[in-house]
Amino acid sequence: MATIQKGKTITLRGSAQIVVEFFNYGINSILFQRGLYPPEDFRMVKKYGLNLLLTSDDGVQAYLKAILSQLDKWIVAKKISRLVMVISSKDTREVLERWSFDIQLEQSDDRKENFCETKKSKTEKEINSQIAAVMRQITASVSFLPMLEDPCTFNILAYTDKDAEVPAEWIDSDARLITKNAEQVKLRSFSTSVHKVDALVAYRLGDD
Incomplete structure (x- = not known):
C-alpha cells in the first residue's frame, strides 16, 4: 500500500507506487464493468472510500502483476x-475500446535523491479523493459505452522512451487504434503533486 508520510514531500518512488496502485484498481474495474x-x-x-472489485482469476492476476511491476x-x-488498455473482439481482433492514461511528470529535482519538489504537496486524502472521482467515472461508463456483445480480450500497451529497458516478454505493437465510427470521452485526471494522470476512453459506435 502506498502511503504519504505526514509533513514530508512525496518522493518519485512514492508517487510511482500510488500511480501503479491506481492502475491495478482501474484495470480491474474496467474488466468488471465491461x-x-x-x-x-x-x-x-x-x-479510496469506495467498494471496488478485484479479479480472483490466477492467470489475470499474474498478467497484471507482471505489467504493473514493469510499469x-x-x-x-x-x-x-502513456499506458493504454485495449479491448478487442476475440474472433476478429477488432479494437472496440481504448482506455488511455497519460502519465506526466509535473516537477522534479534529481539532485535531491529523487525527491520531487513542489510548491504545495497534496495530502493523501486529496489524492485519494481525486482518484475516487476517476474510479466513479469508470463505473459510470456503462451508461454511455456500447454493449460488448462478442467475447472480448484485453491487452496493455506502454508508450516508453526509445532508450527504455524493455523486457523480452514485451513486443512491439502498433497503436491498436479504433479504425471506424470512433468516439471518445475525456475522463477526470488526478495528481500526486509529482505525477499527473489524464484519462480518456475511445470506443467504437455501432454500425447503425
Whole structure:
C-alpha cells in the first residue's frame, strides 16, 4: 500500500507506487464493468472510500502483476508517457475500446535523491479523493459505452522512451487504434503533486 508520510514531500518512488496502485484498481474495474470476465471471478475490496472489485482469476492476476511491476520501474526511471488498455473482439481482433492514461511528470529535482519538489504537496486524502472521482467515472461508463456483445480480450500497451529497458516478454505493437465510427470521452485526471494522470476512453459506435 502506498502511503504519504505526514509533513514530508512525496518522493518519485512514492508517487510511482500510488500511480501503479491506481492502475491495478482501474484495470480491474474496467474488466468488471465491461464484462470481460464473469462477476463471480471478482471479489469486493474497500479502497479510496469506495467498494471496488478485484479479479480472483490466477492467470489475470499474474498478467497484471507482471505489467504493473514493469510499469513501476518505467515510472521511477521516467521512461513512460502513456499506458493504454485495449479491448478487442476475440474472433476478429477488432479494437472496440481504448482506455488511455497519460502519465506526466509535473516537477522534479534529481539532485535531491529523487525527491520531487513542489510548491504545495497534496495530502493523501486529496489524492485519494481525486482518484475516487476517476474510479466513479469508470463505473459510470456503462451508461454511455456500447454493449460488448462478442467475447472480448484485453491487452496493455506502454508508450516508453526509445532508450527504455524493455523486457523480452514485451513486443512491439502498433497503436491498436479504433479504425471506424470512433468516439471518445475525456475522463477526470488526478495528481500526486509529482505525477499527473489524464484519462480518456475511445470506443467504437455501432454500425447503425
